[in-house]
Amino acid sequence: MAELDVNAVLAVVVRELPGASVVVFDDRAEIVAMAGPDAEELRERCGPMFVRVLEGEDHSIDDRAGEDAERRRIDVGPVRDAHGRVVGGVCLTHRVSDVDLLREELDQQRQLLELAHDAIIVRDLRYSSITYWNREAQEIYGYAGDEVYGHVTHELLATEFPDSREAVDDALMRYERWDGQLRHRRKDGRQIIVSSRQALVRDADGNPVAVIELNSDISDRVRGEQALRDAEQQFRGLMESAPDAMVILDDEGSIVVVNVRAEELFGYSRADMIGEDVAMLLSGDFRERLLAQRMDFVTDTNAPDLGAGADVLARRNDGTEFLAEISISPLQTDTGLLISTSIRDISKQLLRQLEQALVPRMKLDERWRLAWRYRPTVNTMLLGGDFIGVAERSDGSLSLLIGDVTGHGPAAAGTGAMLRAAWLGAVQADVTLESIPRMLDRLLVDQADREASKMATVCLVEVDPGAQRLQIIRAGHDSPLLITRESVTALNRVHGPALGLGGPSTWPVRDVDVPAEAAIMLFTDGLTERRPLRRRGRLGFDELVPQIDAPMLLDRPPDQAIDWLLVELFPDGTDALEDDLAVILLSLAGQDVGAS
Secondary structure, eight states, X not given: OOHHHHHHHHHHHHHHSXXXXXXXXXXXXXXXXXXXXXXXXXXXXXXXXXXXXXXXXXXXXXXXXXXXSOEEEEEEXXXXXTTSOEEEEEEEEEEOOHHHHHHHHHHHXXXXXXXXXXXXXXXXXXXXXXXXXXXXXXXXXXXOHHHHTTSBHHHHTTOBOSSOHHHHHHHHHHHSEEEEEEEEEOTTSOEEEXXXXXXXXXXXXXXXXXXXEEEEEOHHHHHHHHHHHHHHHHHHHHHHHOSSEEEEEETTSBEEEEOHHHHHHHXXXXXXXXXXXXXXXXXXXXXXXXXXXXXXXXXXXXOOOTTTTEEEEEEOTTSOEEEEEEEEEEEEETTEEEEEEEEEEOHHHHHHHHHHHHSXXXXXXXXXXXXXXXXXXXXXXXXXXXXXXXXXXXXXXXXXXXXXESSOSHHHHHHHHHHHHHHHHHHHTTOOGGGHXXXXXXXXXXXSOGGGOOOEEEEEEEEOTXXXXXXXXXXXXXXXXXXXXXOEEESOOOOBOOBTSOSOOOOOEEEEEOOSSEEEEEEOGGGTTOXXXXXXXXXXXXXXXXXXXXXXXXXXXXXXXXXXXXXXXXXXXXXXXXXXXXXXXXXXOOSOOSOO
């Protein structure tokens, strides 16, 4: 480039850009021309950049010559020939107006707003009409910018406010901001939920001029949270409606969730149980087995259920124990392993099974007026050794059996059930009364499991078809009572030994004539030897007789009479007996009076 040409160019630049200064350098970074008031300063300041510019770089610097000077911009860039080769460079400085700077700043801000991940909406305050709509707003709502400008936001988007539009506007005027959730409708008609942050914009004089909204689509999150709440509510509803006690444990055996049935079953409040070790409810042995195998649930989701059908000794708040059936299921959660235990009190179930095995279930002729009651001890989880039998022989006579196996628990109950079943088979086969004690004794002595062998006492009574005579055999058992209006007496003070002792034994049979109006009562020693837990002490056979109201027992139906008798003898009830209790009451109507 000729020097004249360069100077001509510089003259034009200086003329068109008042206050501008220009420095031109060649491909060796040598100054070839300068013009303008700040050319010398510019040469000194930009000289170090010339070499980098010749390598193809561009530089731009915003600058002030002094504190009160106007803003200016310094641009340094390469000059290229027709083939694109760098042949020199130009360094130019010129004034920049506030308008230019504001325009550039706004343009930069607009570019940043377009990159935002939130929908940014600017609306004027007076009409709530849209004046700005960024690219993310278009993505979220489906409207392009030219479709929304001038529209009222809450009309275009069918806004549903948490309270009201007026409440939002009032918060903006009072606090210059509002945060909350809104429901908007997209262009395609689908409703979405947005988290909205709104701020009031004021002008230089402090007057409110616009509102800027930053909205983010949180529909999936809100619906997910609601689904989680619904699932949790459903889970808790199922927990609370479950017929069994539900106790959920963490992987250390601490209680984290219980239902109302657990509160009722164990007698603790929810607050008393949460955070405590499960050993407060279940046996320590079960807890140790549970924790020892909990890792099986973590490593194998198909691991066998540790507690499926398991019978465990459980303990209530008052210290009483009961047999419980436990079922266990692992629950894998985001916070770790939880163990769900379903606990069922099977004491009543055992009682029903016990009653089926130990008390009468035979159908009798309507002429026989009798009732029986069986009350097991609370300390052996409703399993005891008392048993009762009532059956008719083929000739119409009535056979009665009452007995007591030594000890308590399942073994004693099983032995009693075995003896009652053997007795019932003998009666139905018309085995003579005097042969039955020997058969039952042999059954006990000859058991294959010697450790399960038991001793038992029994009382056998046969009533002839006309209810005029009785036959009685006692094997170590208390004598039955004959009840008339005048007296209550023991029918047979003589008896043979208890069953199961081994060795030769005899069991004498006694015949008794039945009075015209009488009743006979058979009972186990639970009626005389043990009191309820709250009233300990022995009543004794001889002390029992004076407490029996004979006319009452004769005037009432047998079931009412026997219940009244138990209330009189056990005013605190029979729910907490220390020993099993069994009673049979038979009302008799005979022709002859007296005993033989």
